[in-house]
Amino acid sequence: MNPVDKRRRDFLGQATAIAGAMIAPGVFLYDYAHAKSPGEPASGKVRWGMLIDTTKCESGCRDCVDACNKENGLPGTTRPTDSQWIRKVELKDLRSGKAISAPVMCQHCAEPPCVDVCPTGASFKREDGIVLVDRHTCIGCRYCVMACPYKARSFVHEPTTGQKPDVPRGKGCVESCTLCVHKVDRGGTPSCVEACAAAGHHAIVFGDLNDPESAISKRVRAVATTQLRADLRTDNGVRYQGL
Amino acid sequence: MTAAGTLRAALAATLLLAVSAAGVIASAAAPALDAARSGPCVEDPLVMRREHMDFLKHDRDDTVRRGIRGVKHSLAACVDCHASKSDGRVLGSDRHFCQGCHRYAAVKLDCFDCHAASARPSATAAAAPAPAPVPGAAR
Numbered sequence: 001m002n003p004v005d006k007r008r009r010d011f012l013g014q015a016t017a018i019a020g021a022m023i024a025p026g027v028f029l030y031d032y033a034h035a036k037s038p039g040e041p042a043s044g045k046v047r048w049g050m051l052i053d054t055t056k057c058e059s060g061c062r063d064c065v066d067a068c069n070k071e072n073g074l075p076g077t078t079r080p081t082d083s084q085w086i087r088k089v090e091l092k093d094l095r096s097g098k099a100i101s102a103p104v105m106c107q108h109c110a111e112p113p114c115v116d117v118c119p120t121g122a123s124f125k126r127e128d129g130i131v132l133v134d135r136h137t138c139i140g141c142r143y144c145v146m147a148c149p150y151k152a153r154s155f156v157h158e159p160t161t162g163q164k165p166d167v168p169r170g171k172g173c174v175e176s177c178t179l180c181v182h183k184v185d186r187g188g189t190p191s192c193v194e195a196c197a198a199a200g201h202h203a204i205v206f207g208d209l210n211d212p213e214s215a216i217s218k219r220v221r222a223v224a225t226t227q228l229r230a231d232l233r234t235d236n237g238v239r240y241q242g243l
Numbered sequence: 244m245t246a247a248g249t250l251r252a253a254l255a256a257t258l259l260l261a262v263s264a265a266g267v268i269a270s271a272a273a274p275a276l277d278a279a280r281s282g283p284c285v286e287d288p289l290v291m292r293r294e295h296m297d298f299l300k301h302d303r304d305d306t307v308r309r310g311i312r313g314v315k316h317s318l319a320a321c322v323d324c325h326a327s328k329s330d331g332r333v334l335g336s337d338r339h340f341c342q343g344c345h346r347y348a349a350v351k352l353d354c355f356d357c358h359a360a361s362a363r364p365s366a367t368a369a370a371a372p373a374p375a376p377v378p379g380a381a382r
Contacts, residue, residue, distance in 0.1 A: 042310035126310060135357060163359045165319045169355030185312045214362050 028172040038186045042128040047110075048179055049129070049209040049237035050193070051216050051225060052102055056203035059088035059101040062088055064204065067107075067195030071180060073164040083154035083169075085177045086192060100243065103192065103204075106131060106152040106177035106229060114144035114153060123174075129209075129237050130179045145174060149229050152176045209237065274347040277338050278325040284324075285315050295321075299354075318358055318376040323366035 027097040038045060042220040065086045075084055091103035092098070112131045114123045124146045133144075133153075145153045153176045160170050166182035169175055180190035193206045208217035217223075219241075226243050227236040284291055286298070298316035305311045322333050325340040333341040334355055341360075345352040 036310075038312035040311065041305075124308065126308070128310070132307070136303060136307070160357070162359065164361070165322070165359040165361070165363045168357040168359070181310065187309050210354075 040127045044127040046128040047209040049216060051205040051219055051239045054100045054102045054240055054242040055204045056201050057101045063195045063199045064103050064192035067191040071191035072167045073162050083156060083175060107150050110235035113147040117143040117147040123225040130181050133174050134179055135173040140172040149232055274343045276340050276343045279325045323362045326362035331362045332360050
C-alpha cells in the first residue's frame, strides 16, 4: 500500500467515527404521532375518523348540515342538482318501530372506490386518510359520483358565489365532505362536530383512529360500532354506533 | 422616380412606421392599480410579474395534496395583501390588482372562478378601514 492510500484510509476511518459519534445522540428511528403544525405535511401515522352515535342524534335536527353549509360556503338548497356534503338520513324498522337518525357524509374510506375510478388522479386520499378532490385536476366526469356507495359526492352544476377563502369551489367539479381539512390542518375539528356539541347532543366524536389514547379510539374499543356497507371492505373512517 | 428613389421612399416609410410603433409602446403606461398594503412582496416584484403563476402552481399541490398550510406563495395571502382598500377585493374594475394587470397583459384569469376574490376577514381587520365585502358578490 502506498503512503497516500494509507493516509486516506486513516482519514476516512476517523471521519466516519466522528460523524457517527455526532449523529448518534438524539436520533430516533421511530416516532409517535403528534399534533401537526400548519406548515407540516399530513402524516401517514394519523388516520382521521369520526364516530357518530345514532342514539344521541336527534330526529329532525340539522345543526351539523347547517354548520357544514356555513363553513364551506354551500348554498344549502336541496334541489336534485345542488351540492350536499352531509345528508340527514332517517331510518325506521317497520316491525319494531325503532327509528334512527344519522348524518351520512363522505366516509373517508381506506380503500376509496372514488379514487380507484378517477381517470385523472383528481380524487385522492391524503396520507392521513382524508379523501379529497383536487379541483385543479378534476374534469367533472363524475365517475366517482357513480362509484361511491354512500352517495357522498356532488357535482357543481352552476357558477358559484360566496366561496370561502379556505374552501374554493366552482362549476364543473365534483366535491364532497373534506372533513374540514382546512381546520384539521391547523389543529381544529370539523364544523359538524362543533355544531353538534354546541347543541348539546355530542353525537359526533372526531379524532385519530391510529392513536390508542384518543377519545374516538377508546369509544371504538368500548362500544359496538359499525361501518356502513362493511361488506364492501372499503374500511370507512366514519363509524356508526347504535345502527 | 428612379429605382434608388423608390427604395429610399420605402425605407423612409418603414422607418416612420417603426418610430410610430415605438411611440405607441412608450405611451402604453403601466396599469393604474389601487395601492396594495404596505410591505414587501414575498419575492421581488419583477420576479413575481413573470413567475407568480409558477409559484402558485407549485405551492397549491403542497397545500391540496400534502396538507401544508401557510405556504410562502399562497393565493389567499396574495389576495389578502393586494385587495383594494375600498372594497377588499382583487376583482371588479381595472383598478383592482389582479383584474387590472391581467387585462393590461391580455391574459385570461380563471383562479377566481373557484377561489374567493375577497381578502380574509382577519386581513381586512388588520388593514385600513375597509367595508366588509358583500358575501353574495364574491366572484
